[in-house]
Amino acid sequence: MAQTDPVRPGPTNSLVDVPGLQVGHAQLPGEGALSGTTVVLPGPDGVVAGVDVRGGGPGTRETDALDPRTLVERVHAVVLTGGSAYGLAAASGVADALGAAGRGFPVGRAPDEVVPVVPAAVVFDLGRGGRFAARPGAALGAEALAACTDTAPAEGVVGAGTGTLIGGLKGGVGAASAVLSDGTVVAALVVANAAGSAVDPATGELWGARHRHVDDVELPALPDDRSSLLAALQAAAAPPTLNTTIGVVATDAGLSVAQCAKLAAVGHDGLARAVRPVHGMTDGDTFFGLATTARPAPDLAALQEILTAGADCVTRAVVHAVLAARSVETPAGHWRAYRDLVG
Numbered sequence: 110m111a112q113t114d115p116v117r118p119g120p121t122n123s124l125v126d127v128p129g130l131q132v133g134h135a136q137l138p139g140e141g142a143l144s145g146t147t148v149v150l151p152g153p154d155g156v157v158a159g160v161d162v163r164g165g166g167p168g169t170r171e172t173d174a175l176d177p178r179t180l181v182e183r184v185h186a187v188v189l190t191g192g193s194a195y196g197l198a199a200a201s202g203v204a205d206a207l208g209a210a211g212r213g214f215p216v217g218r219a220p221d222e223v224v225p226v227v228p229a230a231v232v233f234d235l236g237r238g239g240r241f242a243a244r245p246g247a248a249l250g251a252e253a254l255a256a257c258t259d260t261a262p263a264e265g266v267v268g269a270g271t272g273t274l275i276g277g278l279k280g281g282v283g284a285a286s287a288v289l290s291d292g293t294v295v296a297a298l299v300v301a302n303a304a305g306s307a308v309d310p311a312t313g314e315l316w317g318a319r320h321r322h323v324d325d326v327e328l329p330a331l332p333d334d335r336s337s338l339l340a341a342l343q344a345a346a347a348p349p350t351l352n353t354t355i356g357v358v359a360t361d362a363g364l365s366v367a368q369c370a371k372l373a374a375v376g377h378d379g380l381a382r383a384v385r386p387v388h389g390m391t392d393g394d395t396f397f398g399l400a401t402t403a404r405p406a407p408d409l410a411a412l413q414e415i416l417t418a419g420a421d422c423v424t425r426a427v428v429h430a431v432l433a434a435r436s437v438e439t440p441a442g443h444w445r446a447y448r449d450l451v452g
Contacts, residue, residue, distance in 0.1 A: 116418060118325045119286035121261035122429075124149065124298040126286035127359045129156070129401045132298065133256030134268030134282070135249050143238025143439055144191035146199045146245045147268035147282060147300065149357050150257040151401060153212055155183030156359075159370030159398040160228065163377055166351060167393030168194045168231035175397075177367040181226050185212050186254065187397050188229035189269040189300050189355050192244030200229035202247030203254045230395040232302040233351035234272030239440030262298070265433030269300040269355070275384070275430075276306025277346040279437055279444040283430025287323065287418040293404055295415055297376065297422035299356035301430040304391045305384040306346065313338045313451065317383030317428040322421050326429060329451040338451060345445045353393040354380060356426070358419040362407050364400035372398030375416045379423025396423070 119126025129152045136145035160175045170188075174181045186203050190196040204225045207213055213223030235241055253268065262268075265281040273280030280303070286296035301307070307315055313335050318328055332338060358376040376396035381387045388394055398419075407415060436446045 116287045116289065116323055118323060119288050119294055119296065122286050122325055123261050123284035124296045124357060124359060125259045125261060127294050127296050127361050127401060128403055130359060131257040131259045132262040133253045133258065134263060135253035135256055136267065136271045137243055137245065137249060141238050141240030141440065142243035143272040144234050144244055145268045145271035146188065146190040146249045146253040148203055148253040148257055149187040150254065155185045157182055157364060157366055157369055157400040157402055158184040159366050159373050160395065161370060161373035161377060162395045164353065164388045164392035164394040165390030166353065167395055168197065169229065169395055170197050170200050171226060171228040174226060175228060177370065182366055184228055185225040186227045187357055188227060188250060190229060190231050190245050191234040191269055191272050193231055193233045193235050196231045196245045197229055198247050199245040199250030200227045202250030203227050205247065206251045206254050228397060230355040232269060232273055232300055232353045232355055237272045237439065237441050264429055266435055266437060270430065273300060273302035274444055275301045275303045276308065279434040279446040281430045281434040283426040283433060285422045285425035285429060287422055289414055289418060293360060293362050293415060295360045295418040295422055297356060297358045297419065297426045299354065299423055299426040299430055301354055301427050302352050303354045303384045303387065304350060304352040304389050305386040307384055307427060307431045308342055308447065310339065310342065313342055315428055315431060316385055317424045320382040320424045321428060323425060325425065326432060329448060331451060341450050345450060351391050355395045356423065357397045357399055358423060359399035360415055361401045361403040362415055363402040363405050368412065369398035369400050372416060372419050375420040376423045379420035380427065382424045383427035
């Protein structure tokens with residue numbers, strides 16, 4: 110398949126443009142809490158999945174099960190959550206709820222004798238709301254699962270992006286999708302929480318804005334004289350902290366587990382276009398690659414087009430996350446959003 114028509118976003122320009130996928134967000138309530146959980150939910154039969162983990166400080170669950178040499182081919186949900194390693198408890202709440210509904214890998218004769226396969230990845234946001242112990246648990250995971258819908262999910266300071274930072278500025282959740290020339294859909298959802306910056310310190314422009322390839326969002330107009338803007342960006346920047354950017358790259362094509370792992374891998378290429386530096390020792394960047402297999406298996410040329418679109422969607426999703434974020438002030442600090450700084 111050769112690409113002849115321009116890539117265009119799907120109807121919602123989000124992960125749910127991939128038919129069969131739903132997304133749900135939940136945030137911790139109360140004073141001193143600034144964290145949340147996001148769940149990606151496929152249909153009852155699950156979704157083919159792979160993973161690619163990079164960086165020096167990952168926090169994950171069930172990623173070994175996604176190795177192409179293992180028994181598991183399909184997962185029943187993916188959890189993206191705040192709370193660092195503590196936040197992995199959110200995935201237990203999702204697994205419990207799915208198991209109670211009979212959704213999972215069959216291990217017995219009865220319909221309820223299943224084990225849901227629920228891989229997860231975390232971002233570091235501990236203490237950013239003021240209370241170090243305010244972090245997602247099983248109940249919040251179940252809440253995010255219950256919130257899953259196929260309508261366009263919210264972006265910005267929501268779900269797993271609630272307590273995120275990116276280069277000292279406020280981070281968040283962003284998404285993007287692409288419909289390829291043959292109708293195949295590729296999409297990404299990213300939780301932007303990087304030690305590196307999304308902004309070029311010499312110009313004030315977003316790194317990812319130069320690589321979007323699709324004009325799907327209006328960028329803020331930067332002034333001709335940017336001296337005050339650059340000074341404000343420098344003042345807002347923070348020393349590297351514990352961070353991690355996580356996300357999902359998905360398609361409706363018939364990919365294998367190994368090909369899903371490759372789709373996850375190119376997600377990191379898209380991240381590297383939007384954040385500098387990337388994959389550092391304080392980042393545990395993790396991407397999951399998902400395929401609903403509603404469409405046939407691609408040939409080599411079609412697979413290459415899917416991979417290219419997957420990387421591009423991640424770049425665009427990071428841009429969308431930064432632009433959707435809003436400034437947040439808590440007892441632990443004041444984090445400015447990019448839009449507020451550039452006006």
